[in-house]
Amino acid sequence: MNRRLDKEVVLSVKNLTVKFFTKNGIVNAVNGICYDLYKGEILGIVGESGSGKSVNVLSITNLIRPPGKIINGEIIYNNTDILSLNTNDLRKIRGNEISNIFQDPLSSLNPVLKIGKQIIESILKHLKLNKINAKKRTINLINNVGIPSAEERYINYPHQFSGGMRQRIMISIGLSCDPKILIADEPTTALDVTIQAQIVNLIEKLKIQYNMSIIWITHDLGLLAGLADRIIVMYAGRIMEEANVTEIYENPKHPYTKALLESTPDLNDNSQDKLKNIDGYPPDMTKEIIGCPFYNRCFYKQNICFQTNPALRQLSTKHKIACHIDI
Amino acid sequence: MDTLYEIKNLNIHFQGNQFNIFKKNNVNKAVDNVNLDIYKGETLGLVGESGSGKSTLGKALVKLIKPTNGSILYKGKEITNIEKDNLREIRRNFQIIFQDPYSSLNPRKTVSQIISEPYIIHYKTLYKKEILEKVEHLLNLVGLTSKDMNRYPYQFSGGQRQRIGIARALALEPEFIVCDEPVSALDVSIQAQIINLLIELQEKLKLTYLFISHDLSVVKKVSKRIAVMYLGKIVEISSKNLIYQEAKHPYTRALLSAIPTPNPKIEKKRKKEKIILEGDLPSSFNPPKGCNFSTRCYLKDQVKNRFNINCNLIDIELNRLNKEHKVSCHLYNS
Numbered sequence: 001m002n003r004r005l006d007k008e009v010v011l012s013v014k015n016l017t018v019k020f021f022t023k024n025g026i027v028n029a030v031n032g033i034c035y036d037l038y039k040g041e042i043l044g045i046v047g048e049s050g051s052g053k054s055v056n057v058l059s060i061t062n063l064i065r066p067p068g069k070i071i072n073g074e075i076i077y078n079n080t081d082i083l084s085l086n087t088n089d090l091r092k093i094r095g096n097e098i099s100n101i102f103q104d105p106l107s108s109l110n111p112v113l114k115i116g117k118q119i120i121e122s123i124l125k126h127l128k129l130n131k132i133n134a135k136k137r138t139i140n141l142i143n144n145v146g147i148p149s150a151e152e153r154y155i156n157y158p159h160q161f162s163g164g165m166r167q168r169i170m171i172s173i174g175l176s177c178d179p180k181i182l183i184a185d186e187p188t189t190a191l192d193v194t195i196q197a198q199i200v201n202l203i204e205k206l207k208i209q210y211n212m213s214i215i216w217i218t219h220d221l222g223l224l225a226g227l228a229d230r231i232i233v234m235y236a237g238r239i240m241e242e243a244n245v246t247e248i249y250e251n252p253k254h255p256y257t258k259a260l261l262e263s264t265p266d267l268n269d270n271s272q273d274k275l276k277n278i279d280g281y282p283p284d285m286t287k288e289i290i291g292c293p294f295y296n297r298c299f300y301k302q303n304i305c306f307q308t309n310p311a312l313r314q315l316s317t318k319h320k321i322a323c324h325i326d327i
Numbered sequence: 328m329d330t331l332y333e334i335k336n337l338n339i340h341f342q343g344n345q346f347n348i349f350k351k352n353n354v355n356k357a358v359d360n361v362n363l364d365i366y367k368g369e370t371l372g373l374v375g376e377s378g379s380g381k382s383t384l385g386k387a388l389v390k391l392i393k394p395t396n397g398s399i400l401y402k403g404k405e406i407t408n409i410e411k412d413n414l415r416e417i418r419r420n421f422q423i424i425f426q427d428p429y430s431s432l433n434p435r436k437t438v439s440q441i442i443s444e445p446y447i448i449h450y451k452t453l454y455k456k457e458i459l460e461k462v463e464h465l466l467n468l469v470g471l472t473s474k475d476m477n478r479y480p481y482q483f484s485g486g487q488r489q490r491i492g493i494a495r496a497l498a499l500e501p502e503f504i505v506c507d508e509p510v511s512a513l514d515v516s517i518q519a520q521i522i523n524l525l526i527e528l529q530e531k532l533k534l535t536y537l538f539i540s541h542d543l544s545v546v547k548k549v550s551k552r553i554a555v556m557y558l559g560k561i562v563e564i565s566s567k568n569l570i571y572q573e574a575k576h577p578y579t580r581a582l583l584s585a586i587p588t589p590n591p592k593i594e595k596k597r598k599k600e601k602i603i604l605e606g607d608l609p610s611s612f613n614p615p616k617g618c619n620f621s622t623r624c625y626l627k628d629q630v631k632n633r634f635n636i637n638c639n640l641i642d643i644e645l646n647r648l649n650k651e652h653k654v655s656c657h658l659y660n661s
Contacts, residue, residue: 048514048515048516162607162608192376193541194376194581194582194603195607196585197584197603197604198603198604198605221515222544222587224587225589225594226591226595227587246592249589249591250592259516260515260516261589263518263519264515265522265544265547266588267544267547267571267586267588275522275548276519277516277519277522277523278516281486281487281517282484
């Protein structure tokens with residue numbers, strides 16, 4: 001499987017820097033990150049709240065709004081820089097070739113529009129279909145995401161669906177124009193575990209059916225273990241570690257990843273030991289951080305960590321870390 | 328083991344819109360005929376999905392919600408209908424820690440005001456200086472410092488606020504604390520800090536916890552016994568090890584299999600045998616007839632074939648399998 005992943009880069013993020021200019025100071029949300037997305041893979045991006053993971057993927061389709069601003073960087077898709085496109089060209093990509101699913105389906109759907117209307121909207125916009133064919137396609141989509149009696153549900157409003165069903169509708173909107181890339185921003189965080197299992201199962205099935213690449217954002221390292229092909233760990237707006245999934249879990253090289261894994265409760269762990277916790281709290285993002293952002297919580301810290309910020313360095317072909325120390 | 332709480336046939340129903348003449352059964356059975364014992368010094372984990380009634384049950388135990396009927400015995404004393412002064416007197420024995428550290432602290436009060444409030448209400452004779460000493464002691468206990476006393480909640484992060492909530496709950500030296508999803512709103516690295524703090528405090532202060540959570544892997548870390556709730560009923564209760572190794576109820580099994588583990592190899596193996604439930608939790612206004620899990624159960628055909636019982640017609644209650652293990656399923660009802 002990994003051999004297949006090696007080939008084609010579909011999306012490439014270069015030196016992305018995003019800042020938010022707020023009343024309380026400038027928040028350095030994303031600080032010069034670089035990564036690639038390969039064709040047909042699920043790339044998991046994991047991080048705690050405030051680590052910049054959502055801001056990072058919102059920038060991919062240039063969805064950052066004031067007070068936020070993309071200061072620097074390129075998003076290369078199909079040999080063009082998305083960030084340099086004008087609004088019209090951007091619209092051709094957004095929702096069509098790259099689409100988003102958000103965390104909270106209730107607030108992402110329009111409460112006063114029938115769900116059929118919300119799904120058909122982007123189909124009519126992007127695909128050259130007449131209304132009858134567009135409706136057929138919409139009903140197919142609703143069926144495809146596992147909502148029974150699609151034709152009757154077409155005219156229902158969002159409040160008539162449960163949380164899991166609403167997320168299925170969000171997914172059908174995301175898939176409406178056969179996207180090449182699906183960005184799923186914590187799609188299951190607001191759902192119960194049994195419903196989460198349904199949605200994960202559905203997206204995995206659809207990934208193969210639609211031949212997509214997926215960026216899956218979450219704070220749950222457990223969820224990504226069975227799902228992602230590669231994982232990026234973010235902290236304080238930086239990439240801390242990037243590796244394929246087995247490397248991350250079995251051989252984590254960054255102290256943060258290691259600590260995060262040790263503090264995640266595991267169902268298979270029968271020991272009576274206490275969880276190892278990470279002392280302290282994440283840094284204040286409005287302050288300029290000179291050294292490593294994880295410095296004050298790290299077990300392995302040395303003087304150099306305080307003085308210079310470690311760059312992301314290659315350990316092996318599939319493993320990168322941003323740390324001065326080899327552990 | 329001493330029993331701290333004895334809950335018998337507890338029902339908590341919420342009345343829906345009374346003026347809606349089109350709906351007949353307009354009653355939300357949030358907690359439906361629950362029987363439960365909580366022993367002194369233990370941590371009982373209460374697990375269930377949203378809408379299963381776990382928080383309602385927890386709030387009833389600390390007298391924040393009045394039960395519709397049934398009885399709650401605290402140390403052998405009936406507290407279901409206790410009111411006013413007697414209630415205030417007994418209430419210092421049980422406290423609650425809430426899920427959301429942002430909305431459960433008054434934003435206009437300083438930390439020392441928040442934590443000293445229980446003393447002002449319950450110990451009217453204490454001097455201010457004595458109260459402040461106690462507050463300082465509590466802050467140290469939960470890992471904060473006396474410097475934090477005059478700061479406001481917004482100046483703290485989520486994990487620190489949860490520590491303030493814990494300090495407030497501990498102020499009156501209670502015996503029993505309901506932890507209502509205390510770590511769900513926190514990040515993983517902070518979650519571990521709070522879990523460890525709760526375990527430490529339990530050892531130090533001999534506390535009894537009811538630990539409510541939707542996350543079975545968190546509950547596994549803290550609990551001795553675990554009860555699983557579904558749609559207002561307890562469907563399985565047992566010691567921790569039995570639940571995780573030999574879960575009997577089909578819902579518990581599905582719940583366990585739905586939880587992802589941070590281990591790609593195990594996860595790959597589990598994926599093949601994953602039980603994925605169909606459909607959603609039914610509305611508690613209109614629960615299914617018979618076993619309330621029957622609408623989503625994947626074993627009901629098996630029950631039909633083996634025992635010729637229609638799960639969606641015949642009611643089922645908790646049955647004792649052995650000394651520790653109780654389950655409510657027709658498969659184990661012999």
